[in-house]
Amino acid sequence: MGEGPRAVAVRLLGGVSVTGPAGPARLVGARQRTIVAALALRVGTVVARTRLIDAVWGDDPPPTADKTLNSHIARLRQALAAAGLPDALTTQAPGYVLRLAPGDVDARRFEDEVRLARATAGTDPARAARHLRESLALWTGAPLEDAEPVDWLAAEVARLDELRLAATEDRWALEPSPNVAELEFLAAAHPFRERLWELLMVALYRAGRQGDALAAYLRARDVLADQLGVEPGTRLRRQHAAILAGGEPEPLHDIPEPDDAGAEEPEEDPVTLPQPLTTLVGRDSAVGAVVATVRGRRLVTLVGPAGCGKTRLAIAAAGELGPARFVDLSVVSERLPEAIAAALSLADDGSTDAYHRLVRFLTGAAPPLLVLDNCEHVSEECAELLARLLPACANLRVLATSRQPLRLRGEAVHPVAPLGAADAARLFVDLVRDHTGADVPAEHLDLVHDLCRNLDGLPLAIELAAARATALSVPEIAARLSDRFSLLRNTQRDPHARRHHHTLAAALDWSYDLIDDAQRRLLRTVSVFVGSWRLDAAEALDGDALDLLTELVDRSLVAVDRRDGETRYRLLETVKAYASNRLTDAEAAAARRRHAAHYLAVAEEAASNLRDGHQQSWLARLAADYPNMQAAMRWLLKDGDGTEDLRLATALAQYCKFSGRYREGRRWLALALERRPDAPEELRLQALIEASALAMLDCEYPTSLRLAHEALELTGPDRAEFARLLVLLASVQRETGQYDQAIACVERALVYYRVMDEQPGVARALHTGAFAAWVGGDLDTANRYLAECLPKVRALGDHEAIAATLLNMGATAFYAGDTERARRLFDDALERYQLIGFDEGVGWVRNMLGLVDLRGGRDESARAHLVSSLGVHRRLGDRWRTASVLEALAEALRRTGSSRVAAVLLGAAGAVRAAIGAPVPAVERTDWERTYSALQAELGEDELLAAITEGHDRELDGILASDPTIDRSLTTTSAQP
Template sequence: MTDGLRVRPGQVRLLGPVELAGPVGPVPLAAGARRLLAVLGLRGGEVVGWAQLSAAGLDPVALDRDSAALAGALARAGLRGALQTRASGMRLSGRYVDALRYHDELRRARSRRTAGDLPAAVALYDRALARWRSGTPLDGAALAGWAEAEAKRLRDSRTRAREERWDCVLRQAADAVRASGAPVADRAAVRAGIEGTRAAQEAATELEAGVAKHPLRERRWELLLTATLLSRGRAAARSVYERALRTFADQLGVEPGERLRALAAAAERGDIAELPAPPRPEPRAPRRVAAPPVPLTSLLGREALLDDIAVRLAGHRLVTLVGPGGAGKTRLAIAAAGRPWGADGPVAWFVDLSVVDRPGRVPAAVAETLGLREDPGLDPVDAIAEEIGPHAVLLVLDNCEHLVAGCGELARQLLARCPRLRILATSRAPLRAEDESVVPVPPLPVPAAGTGHTLAELATHAATRLFLERAQARSGRPVPEGSADAVAQLCAELDGLPLAIELAAARTPLLSVPEIVARIRTDQRLLHSPDPTAPARHRTVAAAVESSLEQLGPDVQRFFERLAVFAGGFDADAADALRAGTCSDPTALDQLVDASLVEQGSGRYRLLMPIRRHALARLHADVPAARTAHAAHYLRLAESADADLRGHAQESGLARLRADAANLRAAMAWLAEARPSAVPFGDLRLATALAMFCRIEGHYREARGWLAAALARHPRAPALLRGAAAADAAMLAMLLCDYSAAAEYAGSARAAYRALGDRRAEARVEMILGSVARERAQYEASAAHLDKAAAIYVECGDELGEARAVQLRGFTAWLAGDFDRAELRLRACRRWFERLGDAEASASALMNLGAVALYRGDTDRATSLLDAALERYAALGFPEGVGWAHNLRGLVELRTGRADRAEEHLALSLATHRKVGDRWRTASVLEALAEVHRRDDPTRAAELLADASRIRDEIGAPVPACERPDTEATAAALRAALGDGTPLPARALIPPL
């Protein structure tokens, strides 16, 4: 209670754009929290398992962050506690979800409609439909998997609810006409006898639009014919039926159903009385035929998926298990059909459609499997429907992928005629049938490949446990403990695909696991079943892939082969680049996704590794052309993103390059190896385009190696390109503390740029030379280079370049101990970077200002600035910055007497600098660690100081001026502590400073 008034709680709105409404208006939601709200709202009141959340397209890594954000938003909306996290998953209270209220009102409306209380039913339908808001339902939440199917079911339910509502209205109108006793043709008598004529006219108008949108939905034609008869008479109703006849003949080649024909005949007679239901024979118990086969092996790692299937079957009458060949869909369907359903549960019938050759044969094949007599005069669909009748039956249709149209049509007809029938289908593509609930069947989860695995640990992962169990069954002996890492590597190589894992396990009687891993990468024949009784599609992974490809056109198959050159995932633009000139069908990628040959998620695509290897084996002579097209695309991407990294849009450029790091490396390898003429100087261009990215990511050695090799291969490349490559090589050599090479590369670049008259590029080289001089403690020379760079940038009107030069000038000043000059420059450039939107440079300004505060003794301000810088660097994923910030935070902790905290920061800094190869900062961190251990372990401290001195001698970089007093104090204290004659190892000798 607030001020005597009850505060109304919020509402979760899914019936329109996804929205969280609070007492005073919408509550803002981040994209991840919005998607989580939509997924949990679709299953409001139920626990949604972790696997189900992932299957719905949610990022497991971001789930903690998104759930925390959603909980906070719910609290602000007055729904504190509505989100609950449990061991098995997450639950959102359904009390305030508009979709659940809608469903509840819809159920009550249908109950009143069944009971004959039509006015009450119409009122409830109106109330339910009024909950829908304008705009696309569930807009703003990109859903996948079962959640996408649930959203479609929700949208479809609105269509059915509208039809049911108009059915009630028209029944009331018809009842009024019959009560009046007036003939339908007498329009005045109709208006006098009922008030529903206007409602019938409104219904006819809406149904005309509905029929135009879904011309093959018979129920709409039935309602339109009835509404037209009531509002406009027999002739108009006859015209509606004639249009329906033409539509069904043109689009399906069949007549409309029996119900529409009967309504048309009644309308022709002017008789709107309810048609009597056709007589049905006395119900009899369903026969126990076509029982699912008894599995010979246990089902592993699918418990959550089985639970999901059971939930789907409880709420949907058609459920389709969709996944790649060999994912275990058949085994899963058998397990689902074999679950105990209770006394009133359905009888399960299993039909294998793998040998059926065309969609039109599906009804006959099902009837034959069910043992129904063959009668030339009896439609197989009629025979199946009569056999099922009113009984509870679960019909399993296995292997529908090559018969999608036939299976979808059979499901539609049987479900319409058999009220207690449920169908569970397995397919590599959805059936695209109305109210179909699609359950993705992904590969089994695998542990991370690497070292240190144990068999006990591997038994907790579904994929590796499957291999261990099947290998022992095949060979008669357990897998040796020493092969644990190889088992993890093998299952990762096979992407957790159950068929591939079982085929690999079948080789263990003859080969060790490491031998299987080594051979599987080059010999696809290894994955071949030794069992001659296995179905052809399960004898090899290749056969499973080929059976899917057979349903696709030749151009799409060639496109599929080209996708093998991708390393890891790819996006639609990259796929289009490989499709160009090979396949003109713009839907080719969608077809491959539908066929479960390509996986899709979060805007990215990928081929499972066994499928990719088969595609590569098919590619043959087209490999060079495909790899060249692949490399050309990623060269264009890298050059575009590099412009962002060197300008104002760093985060955008980083995101694009990080997503395709594996593809960029593959492109680099191909361009360096093949040097295709279609991509002139491609390796040198790509190495240059990736230099800044590698600098930000900390891949200094790799990028410098690419540039050095490419420059050696292309001595006659255009001067501008060689100049840019040399400038980047200088930058990377400087970061690796190879100052002589950096100066040489920079000199070459500067000469090239001067010859070309490129002043802006010349300024960049001056900044690199300034950095080289700074690390060598040549501060005046550094300042001269940086001042020259800034002047050139001013001349060129390059504000961002000028700001970066000024920042480096401030950096040089604080290292030299000139803190006043440093702060003046750093404050100015920080404001610059904030305005220009340069995230990395802005973080660097904060760090440098924190360093100035540290050396002035203002540790509180230093802590605040350095923590802010560390947070920004971590968000960018910039190792160099993270290492620097930890280094300086460690020095702050040293100044405040917290040696343990100092050591934590310095250890993180040391690991980062060693990883990227920055020996200059490594030496400084070692000197700070020597101070940390000076009192508790002076021998170790002396060793650290000696290691730092050795590094400085090797790279030619003395201790920076601002750090020298601290380092000298540490060395003097150690000499005093160890001056008692204690013998020290040679590497612990304290160098003179």
């Protein structure tokens, strides 16, 4: 310490930052900072990719998590290289290593220095105090404060905060002249920490303020009594007595002498904690967080669903906290004091009752930590007993496990989540090895992750599934999960296994039997939801949902997700399957009918808002609700009556456009239109328009035209729908190379929209006209349309339309030769598209940025943009844009030495264009010809034609996999199903 600024410094004790020899690294976004934190906390050791994914996204990573992690790692490497640390982040199976010295990370330096200070406190207090001062000076704010707020990070923050507070206490215990003002502040901020009150009292007394010191004791006593219902501890009372008598307080850095007077010893020395036979997996940070919480609070309850591993976590934490006594309450049937006294082997000598025997045993300076396991079925009795014991036993600490909080004053509830994906898979693999003596075959590891995800990461379920590996393969176990309650039974001879852990069904029966009829009814009813749901959705199924959900959440039967200010609820798959099995046919029919009606109303409201430009809030809402929308759609198409199926398919078309679900939206509309031939004409008109628009986006141009003309028969030029169909026809004509016809359709649509004073329609037509004009090479017309369009979309507040207009303005600037202006406009558009989560727009901008970089000679950067764009357009199924990106990527590969693969890509693009009937856009034709001529000169005519033919004939996945310079992730990113 004290060596001055470091050339390399990773800061976690405040905002996350990295500084290298060349200056600070540019870290972009909370997720990138989370990755830095996860790597820095384990500096010098390998952090697996799966652990990083869990660290960034928690237990519910998006399907694109692996790919997005690649992007974050690549950008982080660039940022570190720019800071003068080109080799700091290296790949090492199965993940990554941050290759820096531990002393370069402030959190590691802090912990090392605190450890050194405590080791020297007894022999050299002044030196120890100096170490603590300098280590605490490393803190600049709340630890990891600008990283992603995920569960593991919260646990790490709690651990670091506890270390900081303990180090602060140690420092003031060692300083000859403590800072009274700071101790006043700390005692007020942490009123339940008796050591802070002790330090404050002694500091005041030594400053000649005996009266203030005694007043501080009275404040401490009042806080502890009012908030926790307890008296001050033995040591604090002794300091008070010394100060009251005007004597010398006890040394603050000495370990207090135990005071065992009056404590009762057990009749025999019982086993303090059960000794698990298997290793605890994936709970390192959770154990640390529980330990920190227990050190700061007197009653801590671990709360979580059946089989999530509360008991194992409690045993592990208790093992680090010192002497402990363990009491399993799952077998308790008699009165609680007698049961606990018997479990602690406290002799009944007939002179006192069980409660007073407990008080005698648990009274003293250092009584054992009392671990009460499985409190849920005796929660009221447990709360009543602890409400008496904790005030009577001043130094007693209790660690309880339960499926619901005890709801006792002063209780600290610590939720226990299921295991993350990587840790769950590791547990399963370890247990299979234990059962069979063999490793899970490598080809089954991906299936193991899916299986553990299906089991919700519940250790009990994973243990029961792994036990079946003696008779079944991993694929066979996975296939039988549809009947998980028959499969997941304890086949081991374990006389100590609890009754409610012998089968997964028994574990859930235990919880189900503890709730009342109304709560059971709601639990069965909400099993019709898919994924998560909001409170208003639950209330649509049951008007009493709020109170009942609160109870089910408290009892760990319903999980809560809070993100961006919104609360959503969900069932673990195991709980969902259990509740669904108990749902009667009549309950199911009524619930699904109400479920479909609710999501139809949400979809119709969402469609209106999306059309009006309110994409940012609604796209996120619909993404979360979409699994339920799908379920409602499937039910309506099968069992619905009336026209609700056609209404929902029509309403969802707007979201399908924004999310790239073109084919799913088309399929639903086609099925509903066929099913409802007699639907009202207005509804059929809207459905046909949406179906035509989705077919156009899916590059099925003949189908789009057929549906548009069918819709035209149901409307006339006096309606906005007529103009909307003209704009739709213009879009098809643009992509099929009929640029003059497209402009003509736009001009007709503008006439109708202006007569009707339909400003959103005017803006839409202007944008479509500009798009068709610049793609056709008419930049003047494009600019004329765009100049009128931009103020209109800004006035309308349509975020997607603003981004699209900026993108088109950037395109006209680019093709006019002003690449700097083009880049600024593209960057602005990209930020807006990312903000609303519109992938198609992001893919378009990446395409154009790739062209800008190609023109500027930045070939590698161009390739990266184009590869990213290609992945987006292939996933969405936008074959028209896929062909253009392939042609641009061919030029990028040609410039970096992959000429033959480039020629094959030209052929693949040609095959796509032939399949959809769309030529190379006029504005791109010159670039295409330039690439073709260059390849012809490099390869020769015969080899070029052979490569183009190969591109026509081969699957695109195989082509992309044939060149190592192309991101391999694209080889599995095919068009939508």
